[in-house]
Amino acid sequence: xxxxxxxxxxxxxxxxxxxxxxxxxxxxxxxxxxxxxxxxxxxxxxxxxxxxxxxxxxxxxxxxxxxxxxxxxxxxxxxxxxxxxxxxxxxxxxxxxxxxxxxxxx
Amino acid sequence: xxxxxxxxxxxxxxxxxxxxxxxxxxxxxxxxxxxxxxxxxxxxxxxxxxxxxxxxxxxxxxxxxxxxxxxxxxxxxxxxxxxxxxxxxxxxxxxxxxxxxxxxxxxxxxxxxxxxxxxxxxxxxxxxxxxxxxxxxxxxxxxxxxxxxxxxxxxxxxxxxxxxxxxxxxxxxxxxxxxxxxxxxxxxxxxxxxxxxxxxxxxxxxxxxxxxxxxxxxxxxxxxxxxxxxxxxxxxxxxxxxxxxxxxxxxxxxxxxxxxxxxxxxxxxxxxxxxxxxxxxxxxxxxxxxxxxxxxxxxxxxxxxxxxxxxxxxxxxxxxxxxxxxxxxxxxxxxxxxxxxxxxxxxxxxxxxxxxxxxxxxxx
Numbered sequence: 001x002x003x004x005x006x007x008x009x010x011x012x013x014x015x016x017x018x019x020x021x022x023x024x025x026x027x028x029x030x031x032x033x034x035x036x037x038x039x040x041x042x043x044x045x046x047x048x049x050x051x052x053x054x055x056x057x058x059x060x061x062x063x064x065x066x067x068x069x070x071x072x073x074x075x076x077x078x079x080x081x082x083x084x085x086x087x088x089x090x091x092x093x094x095x096x097x098x099x100x101x102x103x104x105x106x
Numbered sequence: 107x108x109x110x111x112x113x114x115x116x117x118x119x120x121x122x123x124x125x126x127x128x129x130x131x132x133x134x135x136x137x138x139x140x141x142x143x144x145x146x147x148x149x150x151x152x153x154x155x156x157x158x159x160x161x162x163x164x165x166x167x168x169x170x171x172x173x174x175x176x177x178x179x180x181x182x183x184x185x186x187x188x189x190x191x192x193x194x195x196x197x198x199x200x201x202x203x204x205x206x207x208x209x210x211x212x213x214x215x216x217x218x219x220x221x222x223x224x225x226x227x228x229x230x231x232x233x234x235x236x237x238x239x240x241x242x243x244x245x246x247x248x249x250x251x252x253x254x255x256x257x258x259x260x261x262x263x264x265x266x267x268x269x270x271x272x273x274x275x276x277x278x279x280x281x282x283x284x285x286x287x288x289x290x291x292x293x294x295x296x297x298x299x300x301x302x303x304x305x306x307x308x309x310x311x312x313x314x315x316x317x318x319x320x321x322x323x324x325x326x327x328x329x330x331x332x333x334x335x336x337x338x339x340x341x342x343x344x345x346x347x348x349x350x351x352x353x354x355x356x357x358x359x360x361x362x363x364x365x366x367x368x369x370x371x372x373x374x375x376x377x378x379x380x381x382x383x384x385x386x387x388x389x390x391x392x393x394x395x396x397x398x399x400x401x402x403x404x405x406x407x408x409x410x411x412x413x414x415x416x417x418x419x420x421x422x423x424x425x426x427x428x429x430x431x432x433x434x435x436x437x438x439x440x441x442x443x444x445x446x447x448x449x450x451x452x453x454x455x456x457x458x459x460x461x462x463x464x465x466x467x468x469x470x
Binding site: 005006012013014015016017028040073075077078079080093095102 | 203313340341342343344369370371372375465466467468469470
């Protein structure tokens with residue numbers, strides 16, 4: 001989480017599941033970012049997916065099916081999103097800052 | 107009085123005329139005129155008699171009288187006006203996203219936090235809540251200090267709440283609905299809980315209590331930045347938070363941590379209240395700034411957040427708290443009660459501002 005506080009670039013205006021496996025976030029600076037479920041799942045920041053002490057990833061792309069879907073998308077207070085995936089996992093809290101970081105413009 | 111004769115002389119007193127002069131009245135907090143804000147309701151013109159409702163965003167509006175007086179004076183100055191009747195009403199707006207939670211009857215949830223313990227956070231929370239209720243708002247108080255609940259003492263009510271089905275009915279006292287661990291656990295019995303239990307307790311106090319329709323639900327947090335804080339910031343979209351601090355440097359520095367925690371979880375800071383600002387001698391009424399002067403207001407200025415006021419170390423506040431009748435309810439005109447009531451109004455104004463400025467977020 002950033003120290004500088006929220007900026008338009010890290011403040012979503014619209015969050016939409018465009019297909020079972022794809023999420024769109026329209027950010028306050030106008031950027032429309034698309035996120036694929038398997039990619040986001042692989043970057044899960046929760047303690048069981050990313051070792052708290054070493055930062056090592058406990059879940060690897062080979063563990064994630066290509067057709068993974070979003071089962072539920074929920075706001076966490078006003079600062080993050082929490083996903084429930086079709087593999088049953090649901091403990092990751094993705095802050096808006098983190099989601100913006102994960103957006104790689106192409 | 108024959109209105110028809112007036113009408114004949116002055117057929118032109120129209121709604122447009124009245125609205126155009128009312129447009130000159132600004133809401134100083136929302137920085138828009140009261141017509142554009144949609145505050146004018148039920149405008150009626152019968153001859154020279156003009157009546158309307160001025161529907162504000164909170165019954166505890168600090169500039170309520172000022173806006174009403176301005177509106178009345180401007181309409182009265184219109185040629186042909188004989189009488190102006192204004193009814194003051196209010197409708198508290200709901201924070202964005204809150205309607206989508208299980209607390210859809212609650213319009214705003216506000217956390218009251220502090221860095222360290224013992225700064226009088228609960229005293230301030232209880233008095234702000236009771237003052238808002240006294241202004242006519244529907245107010246709830248959730249005592250989130252599960253390890254050291256004090257609101258049952260301060261509100262003079264320690265009977266366990268009733269339940270209907272698996273939902274608790276909040277207790278009522280001093281015009282407030284409230285729930286506290288102190289109502290659920292015998293007062294001498296300490297709560298020795300690990301984090302997950304604290305998390306669960308707070309969730310139950312939020313979601314398993316029949317809060318009904320509330321304009322403001324104040325949550326009195328435990329000191330510091332722990333499980334309860336994080337649970338609250340994650341469980342519900344908070345309209346904002348109020349930080350209570352003493353003027354001392356050490357108290358303030360720790361308050362900064364609480365402030366950063368709110369910022370990181372994107373909970374807007376409604377402002378800082380400085381408690382124990384000075385001591386009022388009960389014999390000679392002189393002021394003694396025992397913890398230094400102006401610490402919190404300087405910090406607020408540096409951080410660019412509203413400073414909500416200074417509350418003195420006043421024997422009367424303590425006595426009223428101990429007998430279970432908050433000073434704002436029992437002695438509303440005492441100097442410290444006036445200060446606390448002003449602070450409550452400023453909090454209400456900040457809540458209105460936040461709800462006006464809050465960015466829209468669509469989730470599909």
